[in-house]
Amino acid sequence: MSETTASGIHPGEPHRGDLSGRLNWLRAGVLGANDGIVSVASLVVGVAGATAESAPILAAGIAGLVGGAISMALGEYVSVSSQSDSQRALIAKEKRELDEMPEIELAELAGLYEAKGLTPDTARQVAAELTAHDALAAHLETELGITEDSVVSPLAAAGASALAFTVGALLPLLAILLPPADVRVPVTFVVVLLALAATGYTSARIGGSPPLRSTLRVVIGGALALVATFAIGSLLGVSGVV
Numbered sequence: 674m675s676e677t678t679a680s681g682i683h684p685g686e687p688h689r690g691d692l693s694g695r696l697n698w699l700r701a702g703v704l705g706a707n708d709g710i711v712s713v714a715s716l717v718v719g720v721a722g723a724t725a726e727s728a729p730i731l732a733a734g735i736a737g738l739v740g741g742a743i744s745m746a747l748g749e750y751v752s753v754s755s756q757s758d759s760q761r762a763l764i765a766k767e768k769r770e771l772d773e774m775p776e777i778e779l780a781e782l783a784g785l786y787e788a789k790g791l792t793p794d795t796a797r798q799v800a801a802e803l804t805a806h807d808a809l810a811a812h813l814e815t816e817l818g819i820t821e822d823s824v825v826s827p828l829a830a831a832g833a834s835a836l837a838f839t840v841g842a843l844l845p846l847l848a849i850l851l852p853p854a855d856v857r858v859p860v861t862f863v864v865v866l867l868a869l870a871a872t873g874y875t876s877a878r879i880g881g882s883p884p885l886r887s888t889l890r891v892v893i894g895g896a897l898a899l900v901a902t903f904a905i906g907s908l909l910g911v912s913g914v915v
Contacts, residue, residue: 700879701830702837705745707872709841711895713737714865715902717849718858722906725854734849738842742835750831760824767812778812779804785815844868862899869895 716737720730771778779800786796803811813819848864849857873891877884 700876702833703872703876705834705837706841709741709838710844710865710868711898712741713842714845715898717845718861718899719902719906721849721858722903723910727850730849734846738839738846741842742838745838746831746835749834750827753825753830754827757824757827760819763817764821768809771808782812782815866892866896
């Protein structure tokens with residue numbers, strides 16, 4: 674028989690209310706790292722296909738890393754800013770309604786619980802008790818599916834996105850610069866595909882989807898990107914364009 678605490682919660686089980694938010698942050702970090710791996714790897718492998726010199730590869734890799742991290746940060750900042758502005762507006766509206774018409778809001782909350790399957794009397798009692806405990810939290814969670822703590826900081830989101838991209842981008846950059854010139858491309862292919870397999874597996878585990886399918890999808894997509902950019906770089910190098 675499993676042990677439970679006095680509140681009926683099994684020890685070790687994730688019953689924290691912010692679990693979904695933390696999983697979203699983790700998934701976003703994995704996807705950001707994946708973007709950094711694929712974009713910078715494709716860039717440096719393409720340049721390596723055109724020239725064996727390290728300086729152009731380093732310049733292209735750093736440019737791709739910095740530009741990609743800034744782009745990811747800006748995109749995340751704009752997206753999260755719009756989301757957080759909407760959430761704050763909804764929270765302010767709910768506070769105003771609770772101040773101006775508490776009885777109507779109580780009846781609305783009871784109706785929502787009744788719609789979930791509770792009897793009218795039970796729904797009214799639950800609504801009243803939760804309202805007495807924290808009226809705003811009860812309405813936000815039941816009506817809107819949010820909490821005051823779930824409003825994400827745009828700056829924090831932008832920083833996390835840029836950091837995840839940078840960590841991912843450093844892998845192919847180091848993989849192509851550290852080995853000898855004659856093996857740098859094969860080594861980069863292996864490192865990148867292993868890293869993509871790790872991010873694909875991690876993303877699948879977080880999302881609860883079959884790991885093999887998700888991993889293969891990410892690895893095959895990354896391999897195609899590497900082959901395509903290396904082939905283009907090689908053709909440009911052979912033709913004398915670069």
